[in-house]
Every structure is written in C-alpha cells, then in structure tokens.
Amino acid sequence: MIDIRGLREYPALVKELLGRRGVEDSVVEELAEVDSAFRDAVSARDELRSRVNDTSRRVAEAYRNKEPVEAERLKEESRRLGVDLDRITAEAAELEKRRREIWLVIPNLPSEEAPVGAGEADNVVVRYWSSEVGSSDVAPNLEYPDFKRVPHWDIGAELDIIDLERGAKLSGSMFPLYKGLGSRLIRALTSFALDEHSDAFLEIRPPTFVKRETMVSTGHLPKFADDAYQMERDDLWAIPTAEVPLTSMARDEILEADQLPLKMTAATPCFRREAGSAGRDTRGLLRLHEFDKVELMVYSTPAQAPEMHAEILRRAEGLLRRLGLTYRVLDLCTGDLGASSRRTFDLEVYAPGVDRWLEVSSVSWFGDYQARRANVRYRTEPGGSIEFVHTLNGSALAWARVIAALLETGREADGSVTLPAVLTPYLRGVTRIQRPDSEI
RNA sequence: GGAGAGGUGCCAGAGUGGUCGAAUGGGACUCACUGCUAAUGAGUUGACCUGGGAAACUGGGUCCGAGGGUUCAAAUCCCUCCCUCUCCGCCA
Incomplete structure (x- = not known):
C-alpha cells in the first residue's frame, strides 16, 4: 500500500x-x-x-x-x-x-530513478556479461557453432534428463519431469546457490502453501488472483515465489534496528498459473507452472535499502558468472515494473539454442509498500520511533531457465553437455552429461 | 479425527459485567548513590486510528487470539473460527 x-x-x-x-x-x-x-x-x-x-x-x-x-x-x-x-x-x-x-x-510509486517507459520495449540494458569479455556496455558476440543452436527440449530428450511428455501426463503441460542427471542438476544448483549465500543469508525452508492474507501482504492478492493456484477447500495458496512467505515472516512484528538488515534465503518450488500467457513461450522450460528457485530476501531500514538492492543483484549476477553463462542486466522501466516494486533489475541469460534472452532473476526494491501491507515495522533506536521497514528480494536463481541455458551453452559437437566446474563437487565428480547410448 | 486445558502488555501472570489499557513480578530506559561493576532507591515504559499544535505536547476513539452477538456498559456472558498444550487414534 x-x-x-x-x-x-x-x-x-x-x-x-x-x-x-x-x-x-x-x-x-x-x-x-x-x-x-x-x-x-x-x-x-x-x-x-x-x-x-x-x-x-x-x-x-x-x-x-x-x-x-x-x-x-x-x-x-x-x-x-x-x-x-x-x-x-x-x-x-x-x-x-x-x-x-x-x-x-493501487501499485507502488516508482523510484525517481526508474526509467520512464510504457512497456517491455523501454527497459534499459544496464550491462552485458560474458565469460569471454566480462562486463560490457555492448552486447557480446552471439556467434555460436551449429551444435549449440539446439533447443534444450531436444537436448533434454536426447540425453533423457527431461521428460516433458510424462510431466504432462501427470499434471498437464508446463509441469516438467526431470530424470537422472537432470534431477540431480537442480539439486546441485540449489545446493551451490544456498552455499554461496550462506555467509550472510539465513537459510529458511518456509511452507509452500500459505494463507490468503500472506498473499495479500506481498501484493499477489487481491489483484492477481488469476495467476495463483488456490486450494479452495482450505483457502490455501501455492506460493508463486519464496518472496511470499519470507516477506510475511515478520508480519505484525516490530523489529529492533540492530536486527536489520535481516537477510534470508530459501529454496522452494514456485507455482504459477500463467493465465493469459497461454500459447506463449510454452515449449520446453521457457514458461512453467512449477519450477524450483532460490530466493534472497531482506528486511532493511530505508537507509540500508540501496546497499541491499545492490548486494542482491551482485549475488544473483555472481552465480551466473560462476556458471559461465552470458547474461544482461535490465533496469525495468516504469511501465514494466511489478505492481509492488519501486525499482527492479532483471537478469536475462542468453540461451543460444532458442536464441533468446531468458529472465532468470528479478531483483526488486519495494520500499515500504509491502511492509505496510504486511505491517512489518522496526524501532529506529531503543525507545525511539517506529517506522515501516523496507523489503527487497531477488531470485538467485530460478533454475528451469538456467538449466535451459546451461544445456544449450554447454552442448558439444558430440551431443554431450559440459557442465560448469563449480557444480562438479555438487554432482559427485560428474562434469558432463553424455548421451545414454554412448560409453559411460 | 476424538477428549480435555488454555490463548491478557516486551516476558511471566492476576483479573469473571461498570471506578481496567488493565494488579503484581521480571525486563528495558532515565535519574540519584557508588572509583568501576554489582547492589539499592525514585521515576518512566504499548500499539493503532482521528482531531488540535511548528514542536514539546494534547483532546477523542479502538485494541485483552480473530470475527459476530447480548447489554446503557464486555478482558469478563453467549456463538463461530483460528492457534497452543496434554491424552487417545492415525501416520511420512
């Protein structure tokens, strides 16, 4: 509010x-x-x-x-x-x-710094990054050999690690089923990310289904009810992101200034109905009803907020860099900003197989908009006045699209996929995914 | 799921219709005493809404798990729901 x-x-x-x-x-x-x-x-x-x-x-x-x-x-x-x-x-x-x-x-007031614009097309690219040239103002060379121009759904089927047909049989389209190394890859990425953040962020495993008012606090209800899955009998809602439970953790509480900034991370499944986007980007892992994600969330004082916003962005980017993926950072314009957000940076990873930039993180500063809805406040000093906290969050990262990019980027001429070295320990020494018919 | 007990301020805990925003104890804060700490004494200490005021402050209202009801009047009586604890059942 x-x-x-x-x-x-x-x-x-x-x-x-x-x-x-x-x-x-x-x-x-x-x-x-x-x-x-x-x-x-x-x-x-x-x-x-x-x-x-x-x-x-x-x-x-x-x-x-x-x-x-x-x-x-x-x-x-x-x-x-x-x-x-x-x-x-x-x-x-x-x-x-x-x-x-x-x-x-009524949505949040955009930050004065957010670029003014009407929609997606007016978002501003802040920078690009690729393992070859590092950070840059200009787009990196997007030349790739033909064997990397294979969409991940073909790679996933070929390597027998993603079974979209069976997923659809169980739950419908856009509910993927991962097998073998596909499944282990998600686990590895999740562990990798949580470990990376464990120096400063408290790991939380929140409930996956939440009450209506919890969804209201972050701004997902009442306006966007069509986007969420609801268990009608109990009026419970499947979380679209860990932002929802994390932001409500301190609901109706008054925090002490010395507890801030309070930084948390959580790995959860995320559920989205994607109503209104039927038929768009439905292939493979581009747009899903269920996906796994590691989230970063911070309660801070207003003064700490800019620094926290930068830290979350830095951490999300850091993961992409260590995974060796090419990405760009977008400063969302006022017309494309989420309703609760004052300022948002999106991270888009380049997936050569589908030749597209895929959003894998959205790093947002909400000011006191969510805190007012959730009634999360803090005492400015012992015995001092009480103010709303600021909330911030960002994915680090949403795995489905990261996996798409990893498979397409890592594909070799022989059809196998080379995985980033940072994941090797999390995969018990596995460095590449081979075709099932090849020598093990 | 069944039976019972209970949910009061930062915490513990009294309060069973009016003088209760709420005793008492603890905590925290302020002051005094003390070379320091401790101890002691005195005082202060809730949130929210709304009005007045530049502000300090101040008028009114609401809040005793949540929501409804009874009454001139509800923390106190009635109903529904939620949560916690104990026992039983079931179970990953």
Missing part, C-alpha cells in the same frame, strides 16, 4: 509518479475522496461514541448513588444515542472497506 498520508499532503506528486506507470489520475482521486469521507465519518463516530461512553459511566455512577430512576433515564438516553452510533459506525466501516479495496490495488 502506498503512504496515504503522503497522498493527502502531495496529491500532485503521487499522481505524477503513478501516472508514469499508467495509473489513471481518477483512481488516485477516488482514493483521496474516499479517504476524506472516511475520516469525516470517523470523527463523527468517535464523538458520538464518546458521548455514549460518558452516559454509560453516569449510569454506573447513578447506581452507586442509589438513584435508580436517574439510572433508567440515562440508560434510555444512551440507548437512543446508540441507534445513531450504530448507523454512523456502519457508514464508517463501509467507507473504510471501500478505501481499503482501492488502496490495495
């Missing part, structure tokens, strides 16, 4: 910033109007309630003074006031509900 006091004070600025991401002024104005009406109703309600409370106190007093007639008279007066109170309380409650409804679907 945006800061509604900020809206009261600087409505023009709020409209300007939200306008950059395509929010109509009228929506913002409606929130301001309902907010104002709500506050009027609250004042009237509280004043009346004060009178009712006072009258009740005098009832007790009258009884103590042995004045039953006076007590009856006061009771009657209080009853009469109570009728009005009920009416105006209901009005206030209705206004509060409407205010919350609008408030919840």
Whole structure:
C-alpha cells in the first residue's frame, strides 16, 4: 500500500509518479475522496461514541448513588444515542472497506530513478556479461557453432534428463519431469546457490502453501488472483515465489534496528498459473507452472535499502558468472515494473539454442509498500520511533531457465553437455552429461 | 479425527459485567548513590486510528487470539473460527 498520508499532503506528486506507470489520475482521486469521507465519518463516530461512553459511566455512577430512576433515564438516553452510533459506525466501516479495496490495488510509486517507459520495449540494458569479455556496455558476440543452436527440449530428450511428455501426463503441460542427471542438476544448483549465500543469508525452508492474507501482504492478492493456484477447500495458496512467505515472516512484528538488515534465503518450488500467457513461450522450460528457485530476501531500514538492492543483484549476477553463462542486466522501466516494486533489475541469460534472452532473476526494491501491507515495522533506536521497514528480494536463481541455458551453452559437437566446474563437487565428480547410448 | 486445558502488555501472570489499557513480578530506559561493576532507591515504559499544535505536547476513539452477538456498559456472558498444550487414534 502506498503512504496515504503522503497522498493527502502531495496529491500532485503521487499522481505524477503513478501516472508514469499508467495509473489513471481518477483512481488516485477516488482514493483521496474516499479517504476524506472516511475520516469525516470517523470523527463523527468517535464523538458520538464518546458521548455514549460518558452516559454509560453516569449510569454506573447513578447506581452507586442509589438513584435508580436517574439510572433508567440515562440508560434510555444512551440507548437512543446508540441507534445513531450504530448507523454512523456502519457508514464508517463501509467507507473504510471501500478505501481499503482501492488502496490495495493501487501499485507502488516508482523510484525517481526508474526509467520512464510504457512497456517491455523501454527497459534499459544496464550491462552485458560474458565469460569471454566480462562486463560490457555492448552486447557480446552471439556467434555460436551449429551444435549449440539446439533447443534444450531436444537436448533434454536426447540425453533423457527431461521428460516433458510424462510431466504432462501427470499434471498437464508446463509441469516438467526431470530424470537422472537432470534431477540431480537442480539439486546441485540449489545446493551451490544456498552455499554461496550462506555467509550472510539465513537459510529458511518456509511452507509452500500459505494463507490468503500472506498473499495479500506481498501484493499477489487481491489483484492477481488469476495467476495463483488456490486450494479452495482450505483457502490455501501455492506460493508463486519464496518472496511470499519470507516477506510475511515478520508480519505484525516490530523489529529492533540492530536486527536489520535481516537477510534470508530459501529454496522452494514456485507455482504459477500463467493465465493469459497461454500459447506463449510454452515449449520446453521457457514458461512453467512449477519450477524450483532460490530466493534472497531482506528486511532493511530505508537507509540500508540501496546497499541491499545492490548486494542482491551482485549475488544473483555472481552465480551466473560462476556458471559461465552470458547474461544482461535490465533496469525495468516504469511501465514494466511489478505492481509492488519501486525499482527492479532483471537478469536475462542468453540461451543460444532458442536464441533468446531468458529472465532468470528479478531483483526488486519495494520500499515500504509491502511492509505496510504486511505491517512489518522496526524501532529506529531503543525507545525511539517506529517506522515501516523496507523489503527487497531477488531470485538467485530460478533454475528451469538456467538449466535451459546451461544445456544449450554447454552442448558439444558430440551431443554431450559440459557442465560448469563449480557444480562438479555438487554432482559427485560428474562434469558432463553424455548421451545414454554412448560409453559411460 | 476424538477428549480435555488454555490463548491478557516486551516476558511471566492476576483479573469473571461498570471506578481496567488493565494488579503484581521480571525486563528495558532515565535519574540519584557508588572509583568501576554489582547492589539499592525514585521515576518512566504499548500499539493503532482521528482531531488540535511548528514542536514539546494534547483532546477523542479502538485494541485483552480473530470475527459476530447480548447489554446503557464486555478482558469478563453467549456463538463461530483460528492457534497452543496434554491424552487417545492415525501416520511420512
């Protein structure tokens, strides 16, 4: 949720910033109007309630003074006031509900630094990286031999490590099934990433299904309900990312300043319905209903946030570098920013087989938007004031697309796939995946 | 799933209809005493909403697991739900 006091004070600025991401002024104005009406109703309600409370106190007093007639008279007066109170309380409650409804679907104010743009095409490439030239402003050479121009679904079938047909048989399309070294590869990548982050990030294994309010806290509900899997009977929701449970860990809590920044990492499956993207990128591992991911998440003070944002990005990039994959960093424009985010950098890995840049991480700074929804605050100093924390997170990394890129990048002329050396210990010495019909 | 007990402030724990935002103890903070620490004494110490004020501060309201109900009045009575603990059953 945006800061509604900020809206009261600087409505023009709020409209300007939200306008950059395509929010109509009228929506913002409606929130301001309902907010104002709500506050009027609250004042009237509280004043009346004060009178009712006072009258009740005098009832007790009258009884103590042995004045039953006076007590009856006061009771009657209080009853009469109570009728009005009920009416105006209901009005206030209705206004509060409407205010919350609008408030919840208004996205976060984008950072002043986020590039202004309408959509994907306006995202800014911050840098490229490849193992040959390292970091660079210009795109690396994307020449690859023909034997690397094979899509990963063919490689996966050839090496018998990805079985999309069987996955589809069990659960439908976009639910992959990994076999043998394919399965071990996910395990290796997960262990590798968790180990890399273990110096500074507390490892968490959160629940995979969460309550509705947990989804609301991160901004995934109510607006994006169609994107999530729901267990209707228990009203539990399958997490689309570990961001969801991690961000709610400190829900309704007040943290101490010396606990911040609080850094956590978690490996979880992620579930996405991908409603509205039917038929797009559905082949292979490009877009899935279920995939595994290691997430980084931080609660910080506002002052620490920029540094944390940079650290998460650095760590996500670090993994890609150690895996030897070519990637680029995108600064998402205001039109492409996720609803809860103030600023986001996407990491896209180059997959030569499908000849595409694949998003494998999204590193976001949410300001206090999620913290306000989840009510996560901190005490600025012992005995000091209480403020909302800032939340940040990023994938490091989402494995399915990383695996696609690894298979395509690592493919050799003989059809085998060479794996990055950093994974060797996690694969008990395996350095390449051979065709099943070749010598072992 | 069945039976029972319970959920109160940072913690422990009283409170069974009005004077209870809530006793008491602990913790934390401030001051005094002390060469330092400890000990001692005094004081302070909740969150949220809304109004006034530049601010210090201050008026009103809400909150005793959550939501509903009874009543002039609810931490206290009633209903539903959630969670925790003990026992039984089942089970990876």
